[in-house]
Amino acid sequence: MKAALEIKNLTKYYGDILGVKNLNLELEKGEIFGFIGPNGAGKSTTLRCIMNLINKSQGEIYINGILFDKDNTSLKEIVGYLPSEINLYEDLTVQEILNYHQSFYKKDLSKNRNKLVKLFKLDENKKIENLSLGNLKKLGIVLALMHEPEILILDEPTSGLDPIMQQTFYNLLLEEKKKGTTILYSTHVLNEVAKICDRVGIIKEGNLLKIESIENLHKLNLFYVTIISEEVNKIIKELKLNKYEINNNLIKFRNTIDINILIKALSKFKINKLLIEEASLEDIFLHYYK
Amino acid sequence: MFKREIKINSKSFILWTFILCTIFLVVFLLYPSLVKSDNIKMMDEILKIFPEDVLKSFNMDISSISTAFGWLQTEGLMLIYLVTGAYAAILGSNLILKEEDDKTIEYLHSLPITRTKIALSKIAAGLIYVVAMVLFIGIFNYIGLIVNEDINDKTFFYLSISPLITSLVLFSLCMFISTFNRKTKTMMGISLGIVFGSYILNILSTISESIEFLKYFSIFALADTRNIIVNSSLNPVMLFISLALIIILLVLTIIKYNKKELV
Numbered sequence: 001m002k003a004a005l006e007i008k009n010l011t012k013y014y015g016d017i018l019g020v021k022n023l024n025l026e027l028e029k030g031e032i033f034g035f036i037g038p039n040g041a042g043k044s045t046t047l048r049c050i051m052n053l054i055n056k057s058q059g060e061i062y063i064n065g066i067l068f069d070k071d072n073t074s075l076k077e078i079v080g081y082l083p084s085e086i087n088l089y090e091d092l093t094v095q096e097i098l099n100y101h102q103s104f105y106k107k108d109l110s111k112n113r114n115k116l117v118k119l120f121k122l123d124e125n126k127k128i129e130n131l132s133l134g135n136l137k138k139l140g141i142v143l144a145l146m147h148e149p150e151i152l153i154l155d156e157p158t159s160g161l162d163p164i165m166q167q168t169f170y171n172l173l174l175e176e177k178k179k180g181t182t183i184l185y186s187t188h189v190l191n192e193v194a195k196i197c198d199r200v201g202i203i204k205e206g207n208l209l210k211i212e213s214i215e216n217l218h219k220l221n222l223f224y225v226t227i228i229s230e231e232v233n234k235i236i237k238e239l240k241l242n243k244y245e246i247n248n249n250l251i252k253f254r255n256t257i258d259i260n261i262l263i264k265a266l267s268k269f270k271i272n273k274l275l276i277e278e279a280s281l282e283d284i285f286l287h288y289y290k
Numbered sequence: 291m292f293k294r295e296i297k298i299n300s301k302s303f304i305l306w307t308f309i310l311c312t313i314f315l316v317v318f319l320l321y322p323s324l325v326k327s328d329n330i331k332m333m334d335e336i337l338k339i340f341p342e343d344v345l346k347s348f349n350m351d352i353s354s355i356s357t358a359f360g361w362l363q364t365e366g367l368m369l370i371y372l373v374t375g376a377y378a379a380i381l382g383s384n385l386i387l388k389e390e391d392d393k394t395i396e397y398l399h400s401l402p403i404t405r406t407k408i409a410l411s412k413i414a415a416g417l418i419y420v421v422a423m424v425l426f427i428g429i430f431n432y433i434g435l436i437v438n439e440d441i442n443d444k445t446f447f448y449l450s451i452s453p454l455i456t457s458l459v460l461f462s463l464c465m466f467i468s469t470f471n472r473k474t475k476t477m478m479g480i481s482l483g484i485v486f487g488s489y490i491l492n493i494l495s496t497i498s499e500s501i502e503f504l505k506y507f508s509i510f511a512l513a514d515t516r517n518i519i520v521n522s523s524l525n526p527v528m529l530f531i532s533l534a535l536i537i538i539l540l541v542l543t544i545i546k547y548n549k550k551e552l553v
Contacts, residue, residue: 048396051399051400052399053396053399053400053552054551054552055549055551070399070404070405070548071404071405071406073402073403073404074402076400076401076402076403077402079400081400083396083397083400085393086397087392087393087394087396087397088394088397089392089394090392091298100294101401103291104291104401104402104403105402143397
């Protein structure tokens with residue numbers, strides 16, 4: 001089966017500066033894919049290349065197996081895009097921009113439009129220039145979703161949204177997923193990824209480092225061990241640790257030893273406190289970035 | 291999209307047309323009393339003192355300012371060229387570039403419409419406004435003139451449509467140059483520089499034969515107003531060159547806009 005969205009050998013240079021290098025990614029229909037990385041890692045560049053907003057140095061984008069270039073308007077009709085910074089015509093009211101948006105699509109969008117406006121409690125009579133950051137984001141979400149796209153490209157969609165609206169938005173995305181919408185979700189808020197994504201791609205300095213399912217990330221068996229003991233130096237020697245954080249009598253390290261062997265080894269020492277914890281998504285993220 | 295282009299550019303169209311019409315209205319209201327006084331004849335006499343080359347620059351060697359139509363053929367026409375030219379140049383500069391400057395281009399490009407269609411909608415709206423301005427001023431002037439005097443209708447018609455040639459070339463040229471720019475402020479300076487630079491070059495080229503070649507660098511020379519006043523016809527060569535320039539520049543605009551990297 002053809003991937004709903006396929007990025008093939010995507011490379012983008014801004015002059016001599018690397019944006020993204022040789023990025024390959026396939027998203028299945030109905031999948032929510034988290035695209036995570038810090039600022040400047042190349043997330044927005046990738047998304048803008050997918051949308052053909054900037055020219056690619058190399059590579060292609062395929063939607064349902066069909067090449068998606070900037071003139072393919074029939075594919076554009078099934079893609080929804082929410083940029084991280086929303087810039088709309090400030091002279092228009094919310095109602096006018098929604099009408100304007102609707103005029104570009106062949107099908108009738110009124111039903112979905114009304115549903116979304118109601119869901120996000122948007123005042124259609126307000127001028128865009130008078131909208132708060134949060135309301136502008138909500139309008140951006142409505143514009144990205146009102147034509148019921150099959151593919152959704154979202155760039156930091158929840159920035160500026162209050163927690164209640166964030167939850168509304170997550171629920172909406174899960175509903176979309178059920179309908180079969182494929183979502184590429186770029187963010188640096190990791191708990192969002194844990195909540196709604198099926199898989200995650202970690203990008204650093206323009207390179208896609210790892211693609212993993214959320215389930216597998218948790219199954220990575222990444223455990224952190226924290227020990228408080230007066231014999232920390234002896235413990236380090238016994239466990240042959242290379243990487244660890246030490247602070248007086250406290251030592252913290254990522255465990256790579258079988259848990260039974262670890263307990264057996266530690267039983268030889270006088271331990272004041274022992275904490276063995278599963279790595280959070282933040283820890284996993286930092287693990288890839290260190 | 292075309293409707294929106296028409297709507298957002300309507301205010302500037304009304305403002306520019308209103309200013310130009312107000313100037314002409316004042317002239318038409320003042321001229322009947324001026325003509326009756328001896329001052330205007332004195333002015334004509336005084337003008338004869340000026341070297342012929344200077345008079346030639348303002349078409350004053352082939353027409354007299356003793357009538358409103360005479361004034362229109364000299365100073366009035368130049369004012370129309372300058373104002374419609376400046377309007378067309380600014381309009382051409384802003385149509386696409388403003389979307390980039392306001393960063394609304396990202397939204398526009400994410401919609402199911404090709405860049406060619408975007409450019410064509412903007413070009414169509416721009417052309418309509420430039421043509422509308424020239425026609426409106428032409429009709430306004432015709433009404434203003436026939437109230438008080440007899441005019442040569444054929445000459446008036448060609449004179450009235452001649453700003454179309456210059457303003458449409460300026461519109462197309464500035465639109466094309468705007469595809470190389472990123473900021474509307476920079477482009478505003480460039481477009482007005484082209485209009486006034488072109489105007490000055492045209493004036494200079496008529497002063498002395500040794501610098502006549504300067505007219506090849508002036509867009510205003512394309513209208514060839516001397517030919518219209520003397521022969522009551524448009525210069526077909528200039529008309530062909532203008533049309534070719536407009537088409538080439540607009541096609542290049544579309545091609546360049548399709549390839550343009552947006553930041």
